[in-house]
Amino acid sequence: MSARRPVVLALAVFMLLLVPGFLAAATLASAPARAASASSPPVTGSITGPTLVPINSTTQYHIAGWGGPGVAANGSLIGNVKYFSNPVGPNLTGVSISPPTANFTSNRSIAVNLVVATAAETLTLDIEVSSTYNGRNESTNFTYTVHVVVPYEISATIVNPTSSTVSGFPVYITLDGSVIGEVNVSSLLAGAKYQLTFRYATLGLSSGEHTFAISLVQEHGLVTFANGQSVYTESVYVTGPAPSYTLWYVAGIVAFFGAIFIFLTRVAARRRGATRR
Secondary structure, eight states: OTTTTHHHHHHHHHHHHHHHHHHHHHHHHHHHHHHHHTTTTOOOEESSOSSEEEEEEEEEEEEEEOOSTTBOOSSSHHHEEEEEEEEEOSTTTTEEEEEEEEEEESOOEEEEEEEEOOOOOEEEEEEEEEEEEEEEEEEEEEEEEEEEEEOEEEEEEEEEOSSSSSSSSEEEEEEETTTEEEEEOOOOTOOOOOEEEEEESSOOOEEEEEEEEOOOOGGGTTTTTTTTTTTTEEEEEOOOOOOOHHHHHHHHHHHHHHHHHHHHHHHHHHHHHHOOO
């Protein structure tokens, strides 16, 4: 009995010395993993594109997203980073985002198309960027406001009266002398026509006359409009906002009650004077 006691004591001392070593090794093994996850860049996301779109249109936007546990500290993809999109508005008939969700394969944006129908309204694009790796998940949410409006539409027919093919060219549209957009015309065969249509989305023009213009002068007379001219203009007149009579209403009410007050004051004064007599 006494012979086994030194052996048991020695084994206990050995275990006491061995356990701290295992604990230290485990701590060192887990430290790099924690450090790597702690140094992952934060989840970020954004969307770029026009805030005004015309009804019955398809408009391209770009959604970007990166970071979180799915991305290593050196910026490489080690997990899964994706976006989810959803349009919100009073009338979603014919409204969609395509593709509604997709994975990011690198720190680059993904092109999506917003399709809208006939309703003039304000839409909110809800976007979520989610990053996952090894059971961890982080995300960020943001929104983007888009106004769907009834546009001004400019339409004209371009003809090629020559006997040779005219290569493609851009046509610039101006509003009151400032360029507001362009239309790329494809090549025109001899005698061919091109129907140009441009839709200008705006929340409203200031009151007064405004002129839209399209010029083909840069084509050196090779092409013209259907009427034979090289410049096409179209003017619109925007009436001013309806007059506000609120101030006059307030002034009239104040004057009315002021007159009553003066009248009552004079009547009371006369009554006091008659009583003294």
